[in-house]
Amino acid sequence: MRAAARQLMKVFVTRRIPPEGEAVLAQAGVCSIQQWDSDEPIPQSELLAKVAGKDGLLCLLSDRIDKEVLDAAGPTLKVISTLSVGYDHLAIDEIKKRGIRVGYTPDVLTDATAELTVALLLATSRRLPESVEEVKNGGWTTWKPLWMCGYGLSGSTVGIIGLGRIGQAVARRLKPFGVKRFLYTGHHPKPEAAAEFGAEFVPLAILAEESDFIIVTCSLTPDTQGMCNRDFFHKMKKTALFINSSRGAVVNQDDLYDALVKGHIAAAGLDVTSPEPLPPAHPLLSLKNCVILPHIGSATYATRNTMSVLAANNLLAGLKGESMPSELSL
Numbered sequence: 001m002r003a004a005a006r007q008l009m010k011v012f013v014t015r016r017i018p019p020e021g022e023a024v025l026a027q028a029g030v031c032s033i034q035q036w037d038s039d040e041p042i043p044q045s046e047l048l049a050k051v052a053g054k055d056g057l058l059c060l061l062s063d064r065i066d067k068e069v070l071d072a073a074g075p076t077l078k079v080i081s082t083l084s085v086g087y088d089h090l091a092i093d094e095i096k097k098r099g100i101r102v103g104y105t106p107d108v109l110t111d112a113t114a115e116l117t118v119a120l121l122l123a124t125s126r127r128l129p130e131s132v133e134e135v136k137n138g139g140w141t142t143w144k145p146l147w148m149c150g151y152g153l154s155g156s157t158v159g160i161i162g163l164g165r166i167g168q169a170v171a172r173r174l175k176p177f178g179v180k181r182f183l184y185t186g187h188h189p190k191p192e193a194a195a196e197f198g199a200e201f202v203p204l205a206i207l208a209e210e211s212d213f214i215i216v217t218c219s220l221t222p223d224t225q226g227m228c229n230r231d232f233f234h235k236m237k238k239t240a241l242f243i244n245s246s247r248g249a250v251v252n253q254d255d256l257y258d259a260l261v262k263g264h265i266a267a268a269g270l271d272v273t274s275p276e277p278l279p280p281a282h283p284l285l286s287l288k289n290c291v292i293l294p295h296i297g298s299a300t301y302a303t304r305n306t307m308s309v310l311a312a313n314n315l316l317a318g319l320k321g322e323s324m325p326s327e328l329s330l
């Protein structure tokens with residue numbers, strides 16, 4: 001019994017995760033688990049101490065797994081499993097150099113995130129938070145012909161930056177609203193995926209100029225960082241809306257603020273910001289034409305539970321040297 005206990009691999013989990021995922025790890029019998037038993041992020045100094053000598057690491061998108069953390073973990077670390085589909089918080093080059101495998105959670109959160117993106121678009125375009133506030137504060141005095149008017153999807157052009165899993169799921173949900181034309185950008189055309197929506201592959205500048213609604217669903221990479229900047233917002237129609245459910249750093253937020261204040265664009269809806277959380281005094285939060293959510297794209301109970309099970313199973317498979325249910329190809 002003691003010999004078996006000595007052979008258990010060592011895992012560190014950087015946060016409390018949903019119970020289903022915790023149960024999968026606990027019942028597997030292949031690892032001893034140390035966990036940051038909190039809903040708040042682990043301080044970096046604690047992470048550096050706790051990760052030392054571990055075989056596996058289960059982390060969140062808010063944990064920055066950089067060279068310092070990998071050095072602190074040392075040569076025992078074989079697998080990193082992130083409870084997210086995005087992996088911009090992982091130093092992929094360093095991870096690759098060390099031969100560490102990475103698990104992530106694609107697909108299982110696509111529907112929830114697409115649903116939230118549509119909800120954010122409608123909340124922004126039809127001014128829902130502003131309208132609710134007016135009801136509460138007495139601003140609703142009578143029915144007025146142009147009061148609280150917004151923009152509708154019917155007959156519109158929707159531009160999607162990144163027609164990946166989530167981008168396609170958003171387009172699929174928007175099509176029945178009567179969208180007339182879909183545009184998209186990316187590294188290369190995706191004729192099969194685009195056929196479902198009759199979507200046209202265009203350069204970013206054309207997408208900016210011709211769309212009534214722009215939705216960002218790409219991954220954050222060195223190429224996409226700061227991609228939505230002054231030049232981009234100035235190309236957009238004054239009546240167009242900008243929606244981002246990818247990562248905050250795709251947007252230059254100072255330029256977005258300027259575009260919203262000066263009326264270069266009509267409104268923005270953001271599920272993601274830089275930094276997260278956005279400080280309550282941030283200028284974007286003072287604008288009526290900017291709706292900001294606290295990164296809740298995948299936040300349904302079922303989705304988060306499923307993500308935790310997938311992340312746990314990725315970690316276990318990596319520890320055992322087996323193929324992972326969802327391994328990132330490095």
Ligand code: NDP
Pocket residue numbers: 085086087106107109110113161162163164165166167185186187188217218219220221223224245246247271272295296297298
């Ligand atoms: P996919 O990998 O399926 O899609 C990513 C897309 O980004 C691809 O279509 C890719 O295009 C595109 N892309 C990459 N570089 C560029 C570029 N320079 N210009 C335009 N498009 C580009 O990932 P998912 O759809 O599953 O997830 C996308 C992202 O959404 C995640 O990386 C994550 O950051 C974010 N996310 C946010 C959530 C939230 O809670 N708000 C929830 C889940 C995910 P190509 O194929 O041509 O390379």
Ligand code: DGY
Pocket residue numbers: 061083084085086087109297298
């Ligand atoms: C992800 O998975 O990348 C999201 O941002 C959170 O679900």
